Amino acid sequence: DAGVIQSPRHEVTEMGQEVTLRCKPISGHDYLFWYRQTMMRGLELLIYFNNNVPIDDSGMPEDRFSAKMPNASFSTLKIQPSEPRDSAVYFCASSSRYSNEQFFGPGTRLTVL
Amino acid sequence: DQQVKQNSPSLSVQEGRISILNCDYTNSMFDYFLWYKKYPAEGPTFLISISSIKDKNEDGRFTVFLNKSAKHLSLHIVPSQPGDSAVYFCAASARTGTASKLTFGTGTRLQVTL
Numbered sequence: 001d002a003g004v005i006q007s008p009r010h011e012v013t014e015m016g017q018e019v020t021l022r023c024k025p026i027s028g029h030d031y032l033f034w035y036r037q038t039m040m041r042g043l044e045l046l047i048y049f050n051n052n053v054p055i056d057d058s059g060m061p062e063d064r065f066s067a068k069m070p071n072a073s074f075s076t077l078k079i080q081p082s083e084p085r086d087s088a089v090y091f092c093a094s095s096s097r098y099s100n101e102q103f104f105g106p107g108t109r110l111t112v113l
Numbered sequence: 114d115q116q117v118k119q120n121s122p123s124l125s126v127q128e129g130r131i132s133i134l135n136c137d138y139t140n141s142m143f144d145y146f147l148w149y150k151k152y153p154a155e156g157p158t159f160l161i162s163i164s165s166i167k168d169k170n171e172d173g174r175f176t177v178f179l180n181k182s183a184k185h186l187s188l189h190i191v192p193s194q195p196g197d198s199a200v201y202f203c204a205a206s207a208r209t210g211t212a213s214k215l216t217f218g219t220g221t222r223l224q225v226t227l
Contacts, residue, residue, distance in 0.1 A: 004156070031212040042119075042219030043157070043202060056214060091156055095212045100145050102215060104156030 004105035006092050012111045018080040021108045024073055025094030033102060034067055034077050035091040043091070049075065050097075082112045116140045117205050119218035126225055132190040134221050136203030139184065143205040147215065148177060148188050151200045160201075161188070193225045 005024040013019055025032045033048040047057040052069045069075040079086055089109050093102040118137045126132045144165040149157035163170040163177045170177050176189045200222045204215040
């Protein structure tokens with residue numbers, strides 16, 4: 001298996017622009033998680049899905065953030081409009097329903113100027 | 114409020130010596146704990162875990178100890194190697210054995226020197 005795939009790996013955009021991050025989980029995994037990593041707060045869970053249904057979005061910072069999972073092999077995290085404080089590394093992870101272990105993608109480094 | 118805390122942002126250890134990374138938690142509902150290792154420009158990778166029914170779990174050079182009464186766990190690496198230089202994250206879950214949200218600490222950067 002190729003593991004969790006994320007794109008793009010790097011994104012530089014200007015304040016006010018829309019940003020879309022993409023994730024392909026490991027085939028057969030039932031759960032998908034979106035995290036944000038910052039120096040101050042470490043790895044923060046933003047939202048997670050079970051069988052394509054959002055279960056907990058309490059970590060989503062504000063209405064500018066939205067996430068979708070239209071099918072079992074694809075998810076997006078969208079920020080509209082983006083702000084400089086959104087600059088961080090965003091990780092996607094997936095897991096089987098039978099395990100606590102999550103497998104992470106390589107991340108997307110977002111810079112908002 | 115940080116429910117999982119790693120109070121040491123960094124640690125430097127000589128090659129061959131023991132590395133001890135610490136983690137504290139506040140939520141009594143946590144019953145499963147994991148350590149992840151992260152290299153620059155890569156995602157975190159799972160290292161070792163422990164259930165709350167145990168107080169120790171060992172895998173090669175890596176051992177995790179859990180002290181439930183103190184709400185404290187630690188990761189021991191013996192002997193430390195230069196390839197162990199990375200950021201280590203402690204994580205906790207309230208549902209052993211099934212997928213669930215993990216709460217992560219802020220990480221400890223380990224540097225193993227020659």
